[in-house]
Amino acid sequence: MTLDPAQRSQLQKAKLAAVTRDFLDQERARSAVAQETVGFLSAEIDVAEVVEAGSLYALNLNGHGFVLLSESSARSLSAAMIWAAQQPAQRLTVFVDAPAPSDARTEELSRWAQYFLLAEQPIEVRVIDGPVSRRVEPGSVPEPCALPERHELLEQHLLAEGLEVVHEHGVTRGEVLGLEVARLVVWPGEAGGDDALHLEVGVGRFDRDAHAAVRPDESPVDDLAHTVSIIRDHRFPGAPSHAVQRLSRERWLRALAVSQPSLVGAETLTAIGMTAEPAGLRDAFPASAVGTATDGSPLILVFSCGVDLGLLPLAADLREQINSEATLRIALPAQDHHVATKWLASMLRRPAELIDIEVGWG
Numbered sequence: 001m002t003l004d005p006a007q008r009s010q011l012q013k014a015k016l017a018a019v020t021r022d023f024l025d026q027e028r029a030r031s032a033v034a035q036e037t038v039g040f041l042s043a044e045i046d047v048a049e050v051v052e053a054g055s056l057y058a059l060n061l062n063g064h065g066f067v068l069l070s071e072s073s074a075r076s077l078s079a080a081m082i083w084a085a086q087q088p089a090q091r092l093t094v095f096v097d098a099p100a101p102s103d104a105r106t107e108e109l110s111r112w113a114q115y116f117l118l119a120e121q122p123i124e125v126r127v128i129d130g131p132v133s134r135r136v137e138p139g140s141v142p143e144p145c146a147l148p149e150r151h152e153l154l155e156q157h158l159l160a161e162g163l164e165v166v167h168e169h170g171v172t173r174g175e176v177l178g179l180e181v182a183r184l185v186v187w188p189g190e191a192g193g194d195d196a197l198h199l200e201v202g203v204g205r206f207d208r209d210a211h212a213a214v215r216p217d218e219s220p221v222d223d224l225a226h227t228v229s230i231i232r233d234h235r236f237p238g239a240p241s242h243a244v245q246r247l248s249r250e251r252w253l254r255a256l257a258v259s260q261p262s263l264v265g266a267e268t269l270t271a272i273g274m275t276a277e278p279a280g281l282r283d284a285f286p287a288s289a290v291g292t293a294t295d296g297s298p299l300i301l302v303f304s305c306g307v308d309l310g311l312l313p314l315a316a317d318l319r320e321q322i323n324s325e326a327t328l329r330i331a332l333p334a335q336d337h338h339v340a341t342k343w344l345a346s347m348l349r350r351p352a353e354l355i356d357i358e359v360g361w362g
Contacts (some may be wrong), residue, residue: 009057013050016057016068019095019133021045023066023126053083065089065118069096072105074310077112078344081123082309085343090119096136097128107139114138115316116347141321142275145170151197154184157221158199161228164255168273174224176231177360178251178287179203179244182224201227203247204281237360245361247281253303253331254287256360263357264331266299267292274302275317284308288318290326298326303357306336312344315352328352333359 003011021044050059056079057068065084069076077094084092094113096106110125117123126133148170158165158174163181166173174182182201185208187193199220202208215223234244254271261269269291278285286304293299300322302315311330319328330345334356345352 009052010047012057012068012070013047013052015097015128016050016059016066016095017045017047018131019068019126019128020059020061020066020093022132023093024061054079056080056083058083060087060089063087063090065092067092067094069094069109072096072098072109074112074313075308077109077313078309078311078340081116081118081347082340082343084118085347088119091121092118092123094123094125095128095133096125103127103136104139106136110136111138111141112313112317115313115320115349116344117349118347141317144321145273148172148184149186149197151184154197154199157224158182161224163228164258164271166271168271169277175251175255176228177235178253178255179231179235179248180281181227181231182220183208199224203227203231203244239361248287249305249361250285250287250303252360253305253333253357254289254301257301257303257331257357258289261291262294264301264329264355265294266301267294267296269299269301272318272322274314275321276314286311286314288315290322293327298323300326300328301331302328303331304336305333307338307340309340309344311341312348312352316348316350319350324350330354331357333357 045059050057055070055076059066065087067080067083069080080092080094096109098106106125106127113123113125125136127136148167155165155172161174163174163176166175172184173180181203182199184197185200186195187198189195200208200212201220201223202211211223231244234242239245257264257266258269258271261267269289271289274286274288284306286302286308288303289301291299300319302311302318304311315328315330319326330352332341332354337354342354345354
């Protein structure tokens, strides 16, 4: 039976109250000091005290925030930290209602949480297991993706069209101001291919498939020239609003900075992938680059637009993967320095710099 929104809300509130009560009972059992606090911890929790804050369910007990997340995502974690900062809470415990197959996701969430402090206190992530919860230890940072197989001739076709050639997440892409218009793809033998790299043209996977279906006899090189010409008609600084201009704006900012590193206080920059990939072409997702600052020190740049709550956890994760001692700079258009982003940056254990980058679109 499907619950209506009001029933589901009441169920989630009751669940948060129950697991919070169990958590506090565990704390009381472990504690042999601060009897006054322990007495408070053992008090009954009224479900009416639980609030619904967007997709979160939250409870503030004398400065200790308890939050139930609906999903193990960087955005949800950031939303929980922002809620706690608004209270303001002095401690934050995050519960995730996730079945056993999602252990990897909750370990990832715990890893992101360890990059932050709330009022100088670490953030604890716990997974709900029936009527109780258990602490989730941080998962390990993933290894950087191996560089893709290279093909000099095919890459030359991309360069001949003036494209940015980006090697990211094991794939070579050709981009126009950060928008992918082509990539090199291995056609696997088990699917009837030759296990060799081929040039495929299109803005995203579905467009590449459409190009192959509509123009089966056209040379990919000719198709590339035609496609690039169409994209460039709509994707340039100051162009009128168009769907092509609105896609992958984070990558547009990165393309601008890689071509002119001094815009972000860098000496050199090379595009790299984040520790995760976007679900789709239309999804807002940070873009990143690694290089050196003007003083020669290691530098990691992460680019974003608008208000992306997943930005800071993912940026901190990238720094941990590449070089935990590197300077982390978050490059945003001036109008996108939202207070939520500033709060999250200030909560990082290792600081991050928020910098402006001039917008390249109208």
